[in-house]
Structure formats: structure tokens, C-alpha cells
Amino acid sequence: MKHRVLVLGAGYAGTYVAGNLARRLSPEDTEIHVVNAEPDFAERLRLHQVAAGQEIETQKLADIFAGTGIRLHPARVTAVDPERQVVAVTGADGATEIGYDTLLYALGSHGEDHGVPGVAEHAFDVAARPSALRLRERLDGLPRGGNVLVVGDGLTGIESATEIAESRPGLSVTLVARGELG
Incomplete structure (x- = not known):
């Protein structure tokens, strides 16, 4: 066998x-x-x-x-x-x-809301293609001058913030970090 x-x-x-x-x-x-x-x-x-x-x-x-x-x-x-x-x-x-x-x-990781009110309804992650596409759809619906808050200063957070800011210059993108970057 x-x-x-x-x-x-x-x-x-x-x-x-x-x-x-x-x-x-x-x-x-x-x-x-x-x-x-x-x-x-x-x-x-x-x-x-x-x-x-x-x-x-x-x-x-x-x-x-x-x-x-x-x-x-x-x-x-x-x-x-x-x-x-x-x-x-x-x-x-x-x-x-x-x-x-x-x-x-080897099922990987996923985002966790830790019970913080509003996270489940208003936050997005880029842990999988379907969630990245949901974020894209949300970004497409934001008006010029809309705000995007990226939480996390790891590589994914930094890359997400810079990619969104570069591809959508009409949005205001803010990156929240635990400490200073760099």
C-alpha cells in the first residue's frame, strides 16, 4: 500500500x-x-x-x-x-x-480583527486574491480626496500604502506604524 x-x-x-x-x-x-x-x-x-x-x-x-x-x-x-x-x-x-x-x-495566515468594532465591516487585507480584489473594488468606489488608512509597517503594509498612493494619486493614503519607519 x-x-x-x-x-x-x-x-x-x-x-x-x-x-x-x-x-x-x-x-x-x-x-x-x-x-x-x-x-x-x-x-x-x-x-x-x-x-x-x-x-x-x-x-x-x-x-x-x-x-x-x-x-x-x-x-x-x-x-x-x-x-x-x-x-x-x-x-x-x-x-x-x-x-x-x-x-x-500549510494553510497560511489570515487577518484578525481582535474584536475591534468596525474592523470586520470596514477593513480589508491582502492575504488572498479574493480579499485583494474586494479592496480594489472599495478603492474604485472612493471619491477623489477619499482617505485610505493602512495599518501595519511590515513589508505588506509599506508596499500596500505606496502602491495605492502611486496608482491612485487622488486619494490620501496614511500608513500607521508602531514606531518610526526605517
Whole structure:
């Protein structure tokens, strides 16, 4: 019986690990499965550009994994049952379970509102392409002279603020940092 490796998430880490394992492990001994909610690879490092209005070409995960033997499952994880060693997923074909012997959890990070009033309704993140596109839509709806507040002085915050300011000079963009920049 083949050893079943299941990778949850196909961002930078999940895609790298799955590809690396496919190159190193024998397909006669190992099955590699990848579950990802979106069919495209999300270049998180460029999502601030998507939010600002640039069109960034996407790569299909099916194309990335073509010829590797990796089995891609475009679906959302709904439950993990470590006792039975199965993951429940829901995709276009409905709900199913995928068994595993080794589970790699690479679902990435997400924004957190920490219960701050108004954040859930009025704040956006650039953690995934759909959220970056929602931010773009919101920016498109702002009038000239509208205000944009970017919270966070990490690379994503700085790049988002500068990209938005450059692509939308009619908006007033403010970056809030914990301390001094630089």
C-alpha cells in the first residue's frame, strides 16, 4: 500500500513542499495530494499590486503540478479527523473525505480583527486574491480626496500604502506604524 501524503494549502510553503516531495519520493511508494480552496497559485507578495488595480497574471495550480504525479483537490477543508486520518473537504463536486498517512498543514495566515468594532465591516487585507480584489473594488468606489488608512509597517503594509498612493494619486493614503519607519 502506498504512503499517502496530504498537503493542506498550496501557497508558497505547500506548493514547495509538495513539489519537493514529488521529486524526492518514489511514485511507486507514495501518493501526494494537495488541497487548496482556489484553483490558482496566489502570489501573496504581489497581492498589494492586485489591490491597487494592476492585473497580475495568475498561474493555475493544475499547470504547476502537471507531470509531477501530485493530485490536486480544489476544495475547502471543513474538518480534520486525526484518529481516522482523514480530512473532510467540500469542492465543486460536493463533500468528500481524503485519507492520509502524513498530513502537512500549510494553510497560511489570515487577518484578525481582535474584536475591534468596525474592523470586520470596514477593513480589508491582502492575504488572498479574493480579499485583494474586494479592496480594489472599495478603492474604485472612493471619491477623489477619499482617505485610505493602512495599518501595519511590515513589508505588506509599506508596499500596500505606496502602491495605492502611486496608482491612485487622488486619494490620501496614511500608513500607521508602531514606531518610526526605517
